[in-house]
Amino acid sequence: MTRHLPRLALLAAAASVLLPFLAIFSAALQPQSNLSPGLDWPSDPQWGNFADAWTTAGFGALLKSGALIALGVVPLALILATLAGYGLSTLQVRGRGALFAFLMLGMALPYEAIVIPLYYEMRDLGLLNTQWAVILPLIGLFMPFGVFWMRTHFASLPKELTEAASVDGAGSWRTLTRVLLPTALPALTTLALLYFMWAWNQFLLALVLIQDPAKRTAPAGLGKFVQQFGQNIPLLSAGTLIVIAPIVVLYLFFQRHFIKGILQGAVK
Structure with missing residues (x-):
């Protein structure tokens, strides 16, 4: 068990970094009417949100x-x-x-x-x-x-x-x-x-x-x-x-x- 601790620690560190990115990416593809997006992947990804954000800002x-x-x-x-x-x-x-x-x-x-x-x-x-x-x-x-x-x-x-x-x-x-x-x-x-x-x-x-x-x-x-x-x-x-x-x-x-x-x- 002890020899697996470094790998588990690395996996935990990687998850702590990747999960927020995945959450932001998932939220970016939600419909703009969704005010509380979670971690669920949208059934109809709204890729146009990136174009809207680019133009608006x-x-x-x-x-x-x-x-x-x-x-x-x-x-x-x-x-x-x-x-x-x-x-x-x-x-x-x-x-x-x-x-x-x-x-x-x-x-x-x-x-x-x-x-x-x-x-x-x-x-x-x-x-x-x-x-x-x-x-x-x-x-x-x-x-x-x-x-x-x-x-x-x-x-x-x-x-x-x-x-x-x-x-x-x-x-x-x-x-x-x-x-x-x-x-x-x-x-x-x-x-x-x-x-x-x-x-x-x-x-x-x-x-x-x-x-x-x-x-x-x-x-x-x-x-x-x-x-x-x-x-x-x-x-x-x-x-x-x-x-x-x-x-x-x-x-x-x-x-x-x-x-x-x-x-x-x-x-x-």
């Missing part, structure tokens, strides 16, 4: 805006986190320990506390009501975790790699790009997926810093959709599935790299 513009924000955040944040992690782990930077500790304080800072200052700062910069008003703050907010993640990866590599590159005459930049970065693909992929997920799911900053509903993120648009159609459970469920679909597709596509990056960090 304007998800086309929201998904485009959310993608612009996420694609603006991820590359810049990855580059900055990689450079900072490399510098704090490998280069002999004076006071790097204190600098890293100061940077880690950002992980304890709730971004809700800086929304109002950010609003006035973006207004003074003329970026209010644009995607940049969300992209730039998110890059800064993501830096502490990203630097911690990449610093941990680079610090765990054998020093012989950088020493051998130095003996061969490679400078710091060449050591990073030719020697260390090829080993960091799982870590970078995992961090990129986390960044994309966090940027895609951004709600508060998009709601406060962008007044045009069509320029907000999909979750922010879904929040307005809930206010209008909170009683229409099938339509609301269809909208929820539309919002989370890109994250699920990306995870399924990069799941091997994601899991490898997580396990690699755990082992190290």
Whole structure:
């Protein structure tokens, strides 16, 4: 019996994740007149609910805006986190320990506390009501975790790699790009997926810093959709599935790299 406990635990964990998705999917296919859909599969699935939700909430513009924000955040944040992690782990930077500790304080800072200052700062910069008003703050907010993640990866590599590159005459930049970065693909992929997920799911900053509903993120648009159609459970469920679909597709596509990056960090 004991040897079957890990499998039972995994099955229970999988069921706890899959059952809510199945419930939402089943509810999305119910007739819109059904205000209390259960787990029963509808006899006549209403696939048109997805089209109605897409049109009513304007998800086309929201998904485009959310993608612009996420694609603006991820590359810049990855580059900055990689450079900072490399510098704090490998280069002999004076006071790097204190600098890293100061940077880690950002992980304890709730971004809700800086929304109002950010609003006035973006207004003074003329970026209010644009995607940049969300992209730039998110890059800064993501830096502490990203630097911690990449610093941990680079610090765990054998020093012989950088020493051998130095003996061969490679400078710091060449050591990073030719020697260390090829080993960091799982870590970078995992961090990129986390960044994309966090940027895609951004709600508060998009709601406060962008007044045009069509320029907000999909979750922010879904929040307005809930206010209008909170009683229409099938339509609301269809909208929820539309919002989370890109994250699920990306995870399924990069799941091997994601899991490898997580396990690699755990082992190290």
